[in-house]
Every structure is written in structure tokens, then in C-alpha cells.
Amino acid sequence: MSEPIVPSGRRWHRPWHRVGSPSGWRSxxxxxxxxxxxxAWLGWPIWDSVSNPGLAELVARAPWLAAALVVGLVTLAVALWRDAGCRTTTLGAVAVLVLGTCVVRAVLSPGEGGVEFVHALPLLAGIALGGPAGFLTGATAALVSTVLVGVPAETLPMQALVWGLVGLSGSALSWLRPTTAWLCAVPLAVVAGVGSGVLLNLMGWGSEPGVSPTHFHPGLPPLEAARRLWAYTRETSLALDATRGVTTALVVLAVGRPVIVALRALPTLRGVTTPAPADLAPHALARREDRDRLDRLWN
Known part of the structure; x- marks a missing residue:
């Protein structure tokens, strides 16, 4: 009787391959x-427009929000380290991707006309390393790069959250093989560009009430508030958001596949092979070796 094969998260492996995971229950x-x-904080103008905090309250709470986010990201890094079997391979990859994103923001992103490339590496991190690592890459890169290239504003915690969500969205493709994930990441990048624009608009839209059909107004029901937010986005930033998505997609198209392949080749993603029990028959050991060889050929 053949031995069962179980899903390992990104490839189909036999049970003895699954020892450590870079993205477990803790992360x-x-x-x-x-x-x-x-x-919940970012969407406050949608779910409860009556009690939504104003601009002065947002400015006063910004340092506390930033501190809470930093604590959360440190906790997430520790959880990733524990889930990876106390190995630093995944965190090392995240650090390199954060550094790369900071360089891209400082050197290659003009920030004009919606031309930005900073979402590409967090998105690829989510595809290759899993949702928690993608979120950690995006949020940390937003915090660090903002400190390096400019003066942090009261919107920084929410901006970091949005960057993290872009990285997290990549996990939707983490179960696919490298080539398939790479091709699917191109349209996902465009969608993420528009979606991130809508979320970023929440930061200013909800703190500036108005009387026009697209402005925020206290007392609006959630559906009406969401409709006004989308109308506001169409009028003000949709073209820029779509441009951000397209430029991100171009970067993913250019370098996405080799980055995904390189990240998935990390030891903690390949898993750790445990020694075979002594009572296994020689032909069973041969099947294990054949399966390992086929995995390397197809992945």
C-alpha cells in the first residue's frame, strides 16, 4: 500500500518533510x-461615523498608535522565529526585503503621478514566505523608510498598516507553484494598488467632514459612508492608485519569479528531513529518495 501524501503548505511532501514552518499558528x-x-481603527469612519475621532484627536493619538504597532511587529517577529524552529532564516530574508524596499523608496520611487515601486517586495514576500512575513515586511519597511527619507506624520501608523496589508495579500498565492504565483501576482499588484489607495484615503477623508455627496459626514450609515468613500476615491486618487498598481505590477513582472524561487529555496521553507526509522525496508527508503529527487526537479 502506498504511503499517504499530505500538503506541506507550498508543496506536496510526505510527512517526514514537515518539521518546521516559517508561518505557523503563532505568527x-x-x-x-x-x-x-x-x-477597526482605520475603518472607524465607516462602521461608526458618529464617534469617529477628529483630526486633533488623531494627531494626539498618533505616537501611541505608532508605539503599539512597533510592539506588535516585534511580537510578530518573535512569533515567526518560533514558528520557524527558532531559526533566523525567515527573519533574515524579511530584513533583506525591508532594506531593499527602503532603498527602492529612497532612490527609485519619485512619488509623483502615482509612480511607486515600494509595494513590490512586500507583495513578493507574502507570496514566497507567507502572510505573516509579508505583513511584517510591508509594515516594517513603511516605518523604517519614512524615518529615513522624511519626517514621520500622524498618518504613519495607518500607512504602515496598509503596506503590511499589501504584503499580506500576497499570501493568497502562497499555495501556487512559482511560475503560476508569479503570473497571478501581476493582476494582484494592480488590485492591491487600487485597494491600498482606498484605505489610505480613509486617513484624511474621515477627519475632514463636508457637505458634498463625496465628503464624510457624521451620522452616515456604514453603506452610505462606504459609497461616499468610493466616490471620493474616484474623484481624487483613483488614477494615481491605478498607476501605483501598474508600476508595482511591472516590477513584479520583471523580477517576481526569481525572487519567489530564491525565497522559497530557504531551508525553513524546504523543511527539514528527519532520519528514517531503522526498520524501514530498503525499497521504502528508495521511494523516499525518488520522491525527493522529483520534488527538486518540479520545484
Missing amino acids: RAVTAVIVGTGL
């Missing part, structure tokens, strides 16, 4: 808490 739980709390 997923921490990511869920950060994202849930952050979206």
Missing part, C-alpha cells in the same frame, strides 16, 4: 490581532 494569530485592531 498567524499575532498577524490576525494586529490586522483586526488596525482595520
